[in-house]
Amino acid sequence: MCGRPIRFYSDSMKALAKVTGYQHAHAALCDRRLVQSMYGECDVLMERVLLTLHGESHTCRRAIEWKLFRRDFARYYEREVYPATLAQTLGSYLDQGRLDLPEFGFRVNINLSADIAGIDRPEGSESETDMLVAFTRKFSEGATLFHSTRDKAVVRDEVAEALAQFNARFVAPSKRRREAILEQISRGDLPEEQAPRDILTVLLANRDDQDLNDDMILREVAFFMQAGAHSSANALTHTFHELAQWSEAHPEDRIRLKTDDGFLQRCVHESLRLHPASPVAWREASESFSLPDGTPVAAGDSVLIDLMSANLETSLFGEDAASFNPNREVANRIPTFGLTFGIGIHTCFGRDIAGGLGTAKTEDQPPHLGTLTNLLKSLLRHDARPDPARPPVADTATERPNWGSYPLLIGAPPLAKTAGVTG
Numbered sequence: 528m529c530g531r532p533i534r535f536y537s538d539s540m541k542a543l544a545k546v547t548g549y550q551h552a553h554a555a556l557c558d559r560r561l562v563q564s565m566y567g568e569c570d571v572l573m574e575r576v577l578l579t580l581h582g583e584s585h586t587c588r589r590a591i592e593w594k595l596f597r598r599d600f601a602r603y604y605e606r607e608v609y610p611a612t613l614a615q616t617l618g619s620y621l622d623q624g625r626l627d628l629p630e631f632g633f634r635v636n637i638n639l640s641a642d643i644a645g646i647d648r649p650e651g652s653e654s655e656t657d658m659l660v661a662f663t664r665k666f667s668e669g670a671t672l673f674h675s676t677r678d679k680a681v682v683r684d685e686v687a688e689a690l691a692q693f694n695a696r697f698v699a700p701s702k703r704r705r706e707a708i709l710e711q712i713s714r715g716d717l718p719e720e721q722a723p724r725d726i727l728t729v730l731l732a733n734r735d736d737q738d739l740n741d742d743m744i745l746r747e748v749a750f751f752m753q754a755g756a757h758s759s760a761n762a763l764t765h766t767f768h769e770l771a772q773w774s775e776a777h778p779e780d781r782i783r784l785k786t787d788d789g790f791l792q793r794c795v796h797e798s799l800r801l802h803p804a805s806p807v808a809w810r811e812a813s814e815s816f817s818l819p820d821g822t823p824v825a826a827g828d829s830v831l832i833d834l835m836s837a838n839l840e841t842s843l844f845g846e847d848a849a850s851f852n853p854n855r856e857v858a859n860r861i862p863t864f865g866l867t868f869g870i871g872i873h874t875c876f877g878r879d880i881a882g883g884l885g886t887a888k889t890e891d892q893p894p895h896l897g898t899l900t901n902l903l904k905s906l907l908r909h910d911a912r913p914d915p916a917r918p919p920v921a922d923t924a925t926e927r928p929n930w931g932s933y934p935l936l937i938g939a940p941p942l943a944k945t946a947g948v949t950g
């Protein structure tokens with residue numbers, strides 16, 4: 528599986544090199560001579576957001592934003608904020624006895640996204656959440672336009688329209704409130720600790736240092752809205768599907784899935800390894816040099832980093848690396864989820880929030896499970912099971928192998944109990 532040099536030419540006759548295997552992909556993702564290039568299709572949303580910045584400007588933006596994501600934030604969020612959000616969102620679906628998993632995943636994470644991005648929800652109403660979900664779904668379509676199967680020009684227009692409406696309805700008022708607070712702080716009328724802890728506040732406080740204008744701030748906030756919800760919703764659905772299959776083949780683990788949080792978290796990591804948000808990352812060489820596997824690239828060449836091949840490397844993950852096995856032994860110092868959260872320059876900000884930090888338990892430090900494990904724990908506790916009358920369907924709007932719809936029944940069945948995922 529280990530990466531062998533591959534160099535060929537794309538349709539435009541631009542040289543294209545492919546990096547495969549874990550170590551080579553890892554090294555390529557950490558190499559500053561390779562510039563992010565998968566998001567240029569949708570500049571209307573992605574131009575100069577954190578994920579597409581490079582060099583000094585990326586380092587500076589990342590430094591101010593990263594402060595929000597210190598480990599205490601992930602723990603605080605998991606303990607103090609997420610349980611209430613989850614219970615509230617799940618509540619209405621429990622009444623209906625059914626839900627669509629990708630939609631549910633998006634909805635439950637929209638609050639996380641909005642808290643991080645700095646979007647106020649003054650009404651706290653269902654219709655307000657519906658609006659945020661619709662805007663954020665559109666931003667996700669824009670961010671993943673590279674893999675879209677729809678007419679890209681049409682999607683771009685839709686994203687621009689959604690951005691304008693999102694700005695008027697949510698960003699402008701959220702901005703006004705924060706500007707007033709920052710003004711009070713600068714006059715010394717309010718202590719600095721009273722500033723909201725979110726991306727929008729950080730950007731407003733640093734707009735001169737970072738040379739930010741209103742459009743850039745809008746795009747960054749919209750990008751964070753989708754980053755916090757999109758990949759997690761897909762990961763939730765993939766994991767549930769893996770659990771359903773595992774439970775069929777391993778009925779002896781059904782109870783364990785409901786009672787052993789560490790085991791459930793290993794299942795989440797195993798599924799993340801098998802289903803990276805994007806199976807590939809794209810970069811462009813900024814100068815001539817040799818890739819870690821020896822392939823020469825020239826300035827302007829495209830480099831495809833095959834994350835899927837990295838995550839399936841048998842020397843690290845075992846001979847059965849291509850199959851779901853939460854009991855697998857993974858090579859030392861290799862994350863159980865492989866390169867699914869990226870590594871190096873653009874390492875995912877949400878890794879600890881979504882995936883947790885492992886399960887080492889001490890008296891005063893309970894395990895940090897991450898939002899995905901917590902979500903699945905709640906779903907399984909409420910007997911979530913595939914709806915036999917409505918099979919799941921793939922998302923045909925993207926080339927990425929995601930589920931478009933995954934209907935579940937939830938809550939104890941009215942009469943005889945069915946086996947469901949966990950029996």
Ligand code: HEM
Nearest residue numbers: 577578754755758759762804867868869873875876877881
């Ligand atoms: C299962 C959930 C998630 C997965 C699989 C995932 C995956 C990734 C990957 C692969 C990258 C790097 C892309 C590249 O190198 O080209 C990334 C970047 C990023 N992710 Fe996530 N992500 C997830 C959840 C989150 C969450 C919850 C947030 C919270 C805000 C988030 C925020 C970000 C940000 C801000 C970046 C850009 C970092 C930079 O460019 O410096 N992600 N994510």
